[in-house]
Amino acid sequence: MADDHDLRARAMTAVQFAEEGYAAVSLFDSERVSAAAGDIAEHIDRMAGALYLPFEQSCPEAPLTERIDRIYARERSVANLLRVALCTDAHRGERLQALANDPRLIAVAEELSGRALAGKIVRVRASIACFPEHRHAWHSDVARDDGTGCGKVVVTAWIPLSDAGPANGGLEIAARRQPAPLASEGDDGYEIPEWRLAGLPRVQPECPAGTALFLDRFTPHRTLAAQATRFALVVWMKAA
Secondary structure, eight states: OHHHHHHHHHHHHHHHHHHHSEEEEEOSOHHHHHHHTHHHHHHHHHHHHTSSSOGGGGOTTSOHHHHHHHHHHHOHHHHHHHHHHHHHHGGGSHHHHHHHTOHHHHHHHHHHHTSOEEEEEEEEEEEOTTOGGGSOOSBOSOSSOSSSGGGGEEEEEEEESSOBSTTBTOEEEEOSOOSSOSOOTTSGGGOOOGGGGTTOOEEOOOBOTTEEEEEETTOOEEEOOBSSOEEEEEEEEEEO
């Protein structure tokens, strides 16, 4: 009976992805995902320890979800340096790499997309209250369907490292699978203008820690504001 239930759930998930361009799948143990955020905390310590600024002024006592905001209140440039460093290199942490390389991740992505996948790009992304200008506006992960570089991405897995949703830095999605990107050559920075999304339903899925939110490459989405910093591991998977 449990197997039949699992099969029905997987079939419904596949239908949702095919029609709406996204699907949230409970994939990992929540404690494992939360522990992986420790790689980010260690990376902040490593970077802060290499600066002329005294380490104590990097707010090491603060919770990870508040630390960059507290640093920003004292030293804005240092907070921005740490933000860039996290988004550039923190994904190399051992626990984060274990999530990105978990075979279940690509298995689900291949099942949803119906395509063989090989190769990926992995990064940490964050919604940080003190840096609202760095929240992603409406975009799709493939904005130019030219078959090269980012154009080879088929499916994205967005894995929040804490509970994420409408009130805490989740994603908003224009829920309808698209045959092509909605951004045009004239759109600045590949941002999708609001008028191109007219008539599309908007959803803001709840994604508890342990969830992987899979997005089709042309699905429009944007980052929602967060009261406390929300980190996510993002895996862009490419066609084989």
